[in-house]
Amino acid sequence: MTSEFDLIERYFAAPARSAVLGVGDDGALLEPSAGKQIVVSIDTLVSGTHFLPDANSRTVGHKALAVNLSDLAAMGAQPRWALLAMTLPEVREDWLAEFADGFHELARHSGVELIGGDMTRGPLAVTVTAIGEVPAGMALRxxxxxxxxxxxxxxxxxxxxxxxxxxxxxxxxxxxxxxxxxxxxxxxxxxxxxxxxxxxxxxxxxxxxxxxxxxxxxxxxxxxxxxxxxxxxxxxxxxxxxxxxxxxxxxxxxxxxxxxxxxxxxxxxxxxxxxxxxxxxxxxxxxxxxxxxxxxxxxxxxxxxxxxxxxxxxxxxx
Amino acid sequence: MTSEFDLIERYFAAPARSAVLGVGDDGALLEPSAGKQIVVSIDTLVSGTHFLPDANSRTVGHKALAVNLSDLAAMGAQPRWALLAMTLPEVREDWLAEFADGFHELARHSGVELIGGDMTRGPLAVTVTAIGEVPAGMALRxxxxxxxxxxxxxxxxxxxxxxxxxxxxxxxxxxxxxxxxxxxxxxxxxxxxxxxxxxxxxxxxxxxxxxxxxxxxxxxxxxxxxxxxxxxxxxxxxxxxxxxxxxxxxxxxxxxxxxxxxxxxxxxxxxxxxxxxxxxxxxxxxxxxxxxxxxxxxxxxxxxxxxxxxxxxxxxxx
Structure with a gap:
């Protein structure tokens, strides 16, 4: 069976761009911009609560990131980075490929780099942490x-x-x-x-x-x-x-x-x-x-x- | 029934200390230290996979944070902040109070401030994002x-x-x-x-x-x-x-x-x-x-x- 590491490599790893170190180490390493404050949000989507179990996985990938970027937007922040933790009852690669497409498309469009994550077996749920930057003192509250x-x-x-x-x-x-x-x-x-x-x-x-x-x-x-x-x-x-x-x-x-x-x-x-x-x-x-x-x-x-x-x-x- | 907001207020909200803005807004607001890089990790614990369904919730609270602090440790970072996303099948306040105790005790001991989170209905699982700092260029990799x-x-x-x-x-x-x-x-x-x-x-x-x-x-x-x-x-x-x-x-x-x-x-x-x-x-x-x-x-x-x-x-x- 495909391993957790193979799946992460296949769908979620990419060379670090704006991060110093992205997917593939114990943690991600970021260089905050001078004069900026960091805004962080976390939100979970659970199958059956936030989306229908048979929902198109591309839309789940989109929405899992979107709801977090919305939190950054409400703070006036520019999204920069995201981490993705998924629990999956089984590996269905077609589901995962579409999910990744939906996630990555919105990430690209929003200037967000996926820098880390976790993939484990369990009931279907997706948690995203989004990190953005805002000029010091300028956050909306x-x-x-x-x-x-x-x-x-x-x-x-x-x-x-x-x-x-x-x-x-x-x-x-x-x-x-x-x-x-x-x-x-x-x-x-x-x-x-x-x-x-x-x-x-x-x-x-x-x-x-x-x-x-x-x-x-x-x-x-x-x-x-x-x-x-x-x-x-x-x-x-x-x-x-x-x-x-x-x-x-x-x-x-x-x-x-x-x-x-x-x-x-x-x-x-x-x-x-x-x-x-x-x-x-x-x-x-x-x-x-x-x-x-x-x-x-x-x-x-x-x-x-x-x-x-x-x-x-x-x-x-x- | 007790609301999500009441529960967060009761067990997880505290006045922001090192954060500019903690639990209670759309996102948390952080001021990174000068000359430091940021290290971020995310890990999920799922009931039945990472802990037994009848596990003492104090140990679950401890471990959910510990596994993430371990990632920061492996990067040589000083832990600073954490976000906590929980899905719970039902609200059992005794379970939650013990969980919060285990989490907060390790957080205090490690100099970590809980700055945000998400609480929602679903199969029991806990995702933590930990954020630390390391002098620029000094991260262990x-x-x-x-x-x-x-x-x-x-x-x-x-x-x-x-x-x-x-x-x-x-x-x-x-x-x-x-x-x-x-x-x-x-x-x-x-x-x-x-x-x-x-x-x-x-x-x-x-x-x-x-x-x-x-x-x-x-x-x-x-x-x-x-x-x-x-x-x-x-x-x-x-x-x-x-x-x-x-x-x-x-x-x-x-x-x-x-x-x-x-x-x-x-x-x-x-x-x-x-x-x-x-x-x-x-x-x-x-x-x-x-x-x-x-x-x-x-x-x-x-x-x-x-x-x-x-x-x-x-x-x-x-």
Whole structure:
């Protein structure tokens, strides 16, 4: 049978480029850039929890890296390196080859070098550690929101949760609207360029991996403010517009996780700069609320009245 | 039910000390020390593969960190930070509290700060990423062994594999000899101080996590040399001395994984320095062979003849 070392050699080893020493020693050796701070994140995808057991492995490879790059994006960091730990119940080389393709394609596109990893037998799961750099003192954080800030979000919210609801048969999407949502679920695009643009502009940021309200809640808690969201202004997929006031779509938009968009707050006088960034990046950036004194998250309906929403968001242990 | 965020807050969050920003944002933020390079490793422990499903969770917490610190030790790095990703089938707070105790105790003892993590539902597995620092250009590597080097190993070899063989009923250990081997299996001590001492002294190093011959094989391959090991000189637990020539003990010593000792090579004229380090660290360091021209690993018996050994070592996919 093919050994762990052969598999790593075949699919994951490459001569070190930006690393001093990459795959193939006890650890990887990195030379941090002068004047930069290091940002590190770790996230696991488990078969049956984060992806379907029969999911296309190329999309699993993509997503395992994407969810971590999204964390770096939310910190305003430039991704540099990644480590990959996989547990596999058996070696299926076709599965692994496709997985590696999906991982490496996003890595190349994002300027990330795979520098180390671990491969072992066990239930199918993938853990990635991503490492990036940010100029010292310039990281975006959850704890910087200020009274009076506008609250913004990138792209469209709820698409991934709607796609999942469709797959489960809870809602019925069709045509290009369905495709659009499935792409968000399976191969999300981490908002790395946006994160870097926002460094020095936004006062706070988070990625919407746990759901919009939960993400806003984290900013509210860490910044000791209240985040107010106008539901009608939250951008969602075309397919969801007509059903925005029905429970499944509302749930997907407010509480559905797995959208790797950025939620951020910025002073009102920076809106023109943010609109310019939106145009340059060809990525929708929408003002959906404001930061005010108080605590927690308030979601307002079209009449400006507080909606009754579950604030829990996407939590694996609820 | 207790949420993911509550659990992280209760067991794993603490105010950032050496990190700029620790647990609680999208990523952790680190300030690398001037003139240092960064060493990173990742390793997963899976229930049923790396520890028994009913293992004491304190030892699992210890070992999950220890195996990664051992990788940093083998690079000569000073451990600084760690990230922890756990998948749990259910929340058992008693299990988690003990796990956290085992993890934090070794972290404190090793000067490691837990800076981030991920907790999700799934089959029981723990992945740790450890990050350390080493003065630029001073990392120990697998590819530096030179013809004429002595080959050394720390501590005793085969103890963890013997303990596992005992647990499985393949051998019978007893008394303090058994206890000694069980400690090596369950709560191995990463050789961090030794790794730092060897930086600038050893020409190559690796940790013996995959077995002695496999580790020697990695050095031989990366350094393009032959590593010759004198079996009679390999230090092993007192309990194993009497059965050193029987198959189960020989297998444990040569091929058994899970010993987190360091295997290293150094020029012959540095043996006095290494002996002094051994005395200072109160850790046995034993010359077990030499590096010569050629390739692969040769294990010699007492008459100086090559033994017939399986070179595969500990490999999760064989």
């Amino acid at each position: 959850r704890d910087g929101a200020q009274h009076g800030d506008d609250v913004w979000v990138s792209g469209q919210i709820g698409s991934a949760a709607l796609a999942l609801a469709h797959v489960r048969g809870d809602v019925r999407l069709k045509g290009s609207g369905l495709d659009e949502c499935l792409v968000k679920l399976n191969t999300p695009t981490p908002r790395v360029e946006l994160g870097r643009e926002l460094s020095g502009i936004a006062n706070s940021a988070i990625d919407v991996s746990d759901g919009l309200v939960a993400g806003a809640g984290h900013i509210a808690e860490r910044s000791d403010v209240c985040v107010e969201i106008r539901y009608a202004d939250v951008p969602c997929a075309t397919e969801a517009m007509s059903m925005k006031d029905q429970a499944p779509a509302r749930e997907a938009i407010l509480a559905g996780g797995d959208d790797y968009e950025l939620l951020f707050s910025a002073p009102q006088d920076r809106s023109a700069i943010i609109d310019a960034a939106s145009a340059r990046l060809r990525l929708g950036l929408t003002r959906i609320g404001r930061v005010r004194k108080g605590s927690g998250v308030v979601v307002l309906d079209e009449r400006g009245e507080a909606m009754d929403v579950k604030v829990g968001g996407h939590d694996h242990f609820r | 697998r590819d530096g062994a030179q013809h004429g080097d002595d080959v050394w190993v720390s501590g005793q070899i085969g103890s963890a594999a013997l303990a596992l063989a005992h647990v499985r009923g393949d051998v019978r250990l007893k008394g303090s000899g058994l206890d000694e081997c069980l400690v090596k299996l369950n709560t191995p001590t990463p050789r961090v101080e030794l790794g730092r001492e060897l930086s600038g002294i050893a020409n190559s190093a690796i940790d013996v996590s995959d077995g002695l011959v496999a580790g020697a094989g990695h050095i031989a391959e990366r350094s393009d040399v032959c590593v010759e090991i004198r079996y009679a000189d390999v230090p092993c637990a007192t309990e194993a001395m009497s059965m050193k020539d029987q198959a189960p003990a020989r297998e444990a010593i040569l091929a058994g994984g899970d010993d987190y000792e360091l295997l290293f090579s150094a020029p012959q004229d540095r043996s006095a320095i290494i002996d002094a380090a051994s005395a200072r660290l109160r850790l046995g360091l034993t010359r077990i062979g030499r590096v010569r021209k050629g390739s692969g690993v040769v294990v010699l018996d007492e008459r100086g003849e090559a033994m017939d050994v399986k070179v595969g070592g500990h490999d999760h996919f064989r």
